[in-house]
Amino acid sequence: MGWFLPSHMDQGLIFGLLGIWHMYNTLQHFITTPKEFRARTWFLAKGLPTVLRSMELWVLMFIVVVFVCKQLSHAGQDIATGIILAEHLQRFQHVTFAAFFLIYVVVGLVTEHFPTILPLPQGTVHATFALGFLMELVVFHLGHHPGTDLESFVHMLMQLILVCLVTFMFLEILWPRSILIAVARCMVLLMKGTWFFQIGLLINVPYHIPLGCSIGENDDYPLCATKQAEMRAKSLQVLIFGWQAVAIVLGTFISYACMLHYSHYISSKPTILIPGVTTPRFKDQQVYFVVPEVGDKEDHDSGESDGGDLDADGIPINTDSSTTMSRRLSSRNHVLSPDIV
Structure with a gap:
């Protein structure tokens, strides 16, 4: 997107913050009321007026609308000529899965503030949100980077994250009271943000370009001069991918322990x-x-x-x-x- 940070880094920041927000609220809900725990796709912002308590959805709507408008900035030219240029195809693909996220936000707001207008079965909003990530997976797998270069490799790792994310979200619909599935989904959502950020570093920060690879003036991703340099670059990405996963798992355990002990400290007052x-x-x-x-x-x-x-x-x-x-x-x-x- 490249709004306020270089391309992919702003997406990583957005999904990373969303993953942290979901992780905190999920653990807090389980620690305070374990018997009433139920997985959610979004959480109320306590202490705000009624309309603003669904702040998460409003912020997400703003981000999606801006994203769609940015992707369709060249749509007028394509419509006038009646031909979608090859370099604009990916933009329309991005708008396709963003439409699912926009539907999810609107449905979530309607069910929250006007529950009698659109009564839905349990898990419907959850499934709508999951469909957005599923369509993103389809776009990445079939519409992006079909080759074997470094660009295709880093996006293949993103596809693994999306597969896990969609799987856990549909499992949450089947077992909404499982804290393990809910926490796993939050961890994968956070991983999606950190890996997007890593892709942004790879294509925007020269220091993070692997040895033997370089970015030309007309290139979006690093190209490696030799097969050996390409294999080394891919191995580095796998290593970074694993480090991020280890850090997220360790951080989840530490966060749970800190929140649990703090809760016990508060409840231990005479x-x-x-x-x-x-x-x-x-x-x-x-x-x-x-x-x-x-x-x-x-x-x-x-x-x-x-x-x-x-x-x-x-x-x-x-x-x-x-x-x-x-x-x-x-x-x-x-x-x-x-x-x-």
């Missing part, structure tokens, strides 16, 4: 139970409130106990439960424990 207290949100459930550790200076010395006797924890004895809850919240500034949020 709590007490105030029996008999119910609210509309937590009706018929036990409600916990975080209390300060013993020894902290409280309101005991300020005389704000309303004249009642206090127990060892500073809770008024023989008072109405609703009054107790109100006094505790106002005097101690307690917050709900993460265990029940």
Whole structure:
């Protein structure tokens, strides 16, 4: 695309950030509510207004629209002559699989904000998103780079990523509660971004061109002078491909461990139970409130106990439960424990 970075590098950044966003939300959902976990293709941005909570879809729509407009910049010339030039064929192929992503975004927004207009079976949005990557795979395999040079080789590795991505997305439809499949799909999506970025480095940064290869003025990809240099260049790409995969797998385990320990740290704060207290949100459930550790200076010395006797924890004895809850919240500034949020 080459919007704000050289060609392929901006696509790598977009898919890489999308993979990280999906990985974080998937792990967070599983850690906080493992019994309610279900795979998703997009995630709400918490803390924003209702319309903007689907920010991921709006951003993706903007990216796809700009991509389509850029690819069709020469469409007027082709339509006027009635002939699609050979160098413009790939642009129309790109628009074809981008159309699937645009349909996915529109359907996702409609089902989110107007669910009664377009009620869909479970997994429909998931399948639509997967079809976009499937069409991209078809375009790469049949419409791009049929040769055996370095350009075809790096795109062949991209096809392997797309095969895994499409497979995992359709498996998510069959087993939507499987955390392993959901995490694997996020890892492959992140791998798609890192490999796109590597292709961008290969064709735009002279330092990353393998020895024995060079890019001419009219060439888009490096050409190798000898067969041996080409074999060496391909071996380097396989090595980089493997390093990226190892880094993503290791980073996933580290991220999960950090998020899990942080969640345990938050939930390990001391709590007490105030029996008999119910609210509309937590009706018929036990409600916990975080209390300060013993020894902290409280309101005991300020005389704000309303004249009642206090127990060892500073809770008024023989008072109405609703009054107790109100006094505790106002005097101690307690917050709900993460265990029940």
